[in-house]
Amino acid sequence: LSSGSGGGLFGRALVTPMAALRAAAEDAAKGALAGSSFGGSDGGGGAAAAAYAAAAAAAASAGAAAGGSSGSVALSGSGGVAGRRLAGRRAQMATQPRVGNVAARVAQENAVVDSEGVSIRRMPPNGIDRQSCGPFDFKVAAGDDNKPRNILEEIVWYKAKEIERMRQKESLVMLKMLTDKAKPARDFKGAILKKLEETGKPGLIAEVKKASPSKGVIQPDFDPVRIAKAYEAGGAACLSVLTDEKFFQGSFLNLTRIRAAGVECPLLCKEFIVEAYQVFKARASGADAILLIAAVLPNQDLAYFMKAASSLGMQCLIEVHTIAELERVLQLPDVERHILGINNRDLGTFQVDLSNTKTIMESDAGKQVAARGILMVGESGIFVWDDVKFVQDAGCKAILVGEAIVKQGDPCAGVKALLQLE
16 A cells, blocks of 8 residues: 655655565665665675665565565455455556645555555554654644544554664664574464364463553563463463563563573464564564454555565464454465464454354354364453353364463463363
8 A cells, every 4th residue: 555655764654564665675775785875884884784685675575475566465366346346446546646745645545444444544644743853842733533543543553653662772684684593483373283183172372461451460470481381381382472562561572581481382473563674573583473453454464464474484363353354354365374363352342252253253254264274263252161162163273362361370270271171
């Protein structure tokens, strides 16, 4: 969804990850030739530029594979009329004149996003209403529509600030070097299926989580390594590690610590991904899989991030909340290689309804999941064995559980009790 390349960092913040990375690749390639664009005349700048170019080009090539040279995603044949209409809308957008006004660019992007049924806006529709410059603090009244409509939208809007701080501490060059040196990613999906075969019960993705926006602090005595080891000892197939700092009090450092402590379970980076930088950050921190949320990302971005993750050896857990989102996600190419999840939490109210899993799995789209052999995960609202049995009977071969077990004094015993392993 291109909104124009613009100029400098501000302009690039308004384009898709694919376009931004291609631009970065071009700049980095020029820097590599010059040898001094990244600083230093002793050749160090050229080496840094080459590393940056490799990182940017790797992600850009992933984007090209996801969407072709034009940056658009070709929907699979299963998309039918809806797929052709969506392609037509994108083609129409591509022929429209490029708008120069920031608010107009955002409105143009949101119009295309809305056409796919994406419920979470990626940025304030009227632009940022507050900007600091030295001793001055400039603020413009932007209206109620410029406020987040729910907690997920608030989280997504804040990500731009969080990502910028991470970039200042650790560049893409550094992340690429770390991913090059990392051991191969573990098979996240394979670990779930192995546990399912061994126990006959859904493979558990146990969540390492200190807090949440709806519950506040869940586990005040939070030691991520201790909890992760207890989950593994209790019989979890995989672990999910919250990395969001502001709203969940998580950290990418927790991923690194858990992996360094010798935990063998594959790790899911539970992050609200909106930029390719986060994909590289996840892999560099020890993740074997990443979370992608359909309510936040249109199919073009989902396909792009799936390709980027695959290029780093990772798998994706693609989360849906509604039948419409599942219908759209099923149009993604090679979705069978990844994992789907149904989140039973309403994004508007944050209330949980476990029957949402059954409703979605009984739909035509849910039946297609079963027919195509796609692994489905039940998420949110799972606290006791009856809940586990409910989502398993609905067609889920895996579950993701956090609160019910992380708040236990003995997480190992909590896992065993939840799955009735003893």
